[in-house]
C-alpha cells in the first residue's frame with residue numbers, strides 16, 4: 001500500500017544553488033547527499049515535516065535528468081510515494097499493465113526504489129520508495 005508522499009524531486013542546475021533556497025532560506029534540514037552515478041545525478045534529501053524534498057543536479061549530459069533540464073529547465077521532476085514493500089507494489093502495478101521504467105526495485109537515495117513511466121501517469125514521473133530501515137521515520 002502507498003502510505004504517503006515520501007518526497008518530491010526537483011531538478012536544479014547546481015545543488016549548492018539549490019541549498020541556498022531550500023536549506024538556507026526555507027530552513028529544511030539536509031538529511032543526506034550522494035552521487036548516484038547510474039542515474040547521472042548528484043542528489044540531496046531535505047526534510048520537510050513528514051516528507052522530503054529531493055534536489056537533483058545532473059552530472060551526466062546524456063542522463064535523463066540532464067535531458068529534462070535542457071528541455072524543460074529547472075523545476076518539479078517527480079513525485080515519490082512511500083511503501084513498506086516496493087517489490088510487491090511494483091508487481092501489483094505491473095499486473096495492471098502500467099508501463100514501467102524499472103522492472104525490479106533498485107537502490108536509490110531514498111531507499112529501494114523504482115520508477116513508473118510518465119506517459120501513463122498524466123505526464124508525471126512517479127517513483128515508489130521503501131526507505132532503508134536506518135532511515136525509519138523519513
Ligand code: CMX
Pocket residue numbers: 009036039041043054056063064065067068071076077078101108109110113115118123124125
Ligand atoms: N516528468 C514527466 N515527463 C518526463 C520526465 C519527467 N520527469 N522526464 C522525461 N519526460 C518525458 C519527456 O518530456 C518526453 O516526452 P515526449 O515523448 O512527449 O517528448 C518523454 O518523457 C521521453 O523523454 P526523453 O527526454 O526522450 O528522455 P528518455 O526517454 O531518455 O528518458 C525517462 C525519460 C523518464 C524514461 C528517464 O528520464 C528516466 O528513466 N527517469 C527515471 C529515473 C530518474 O529520473 N532518475 C533520477 C532520480 C534519481 C533518484 O531519485 O534516485
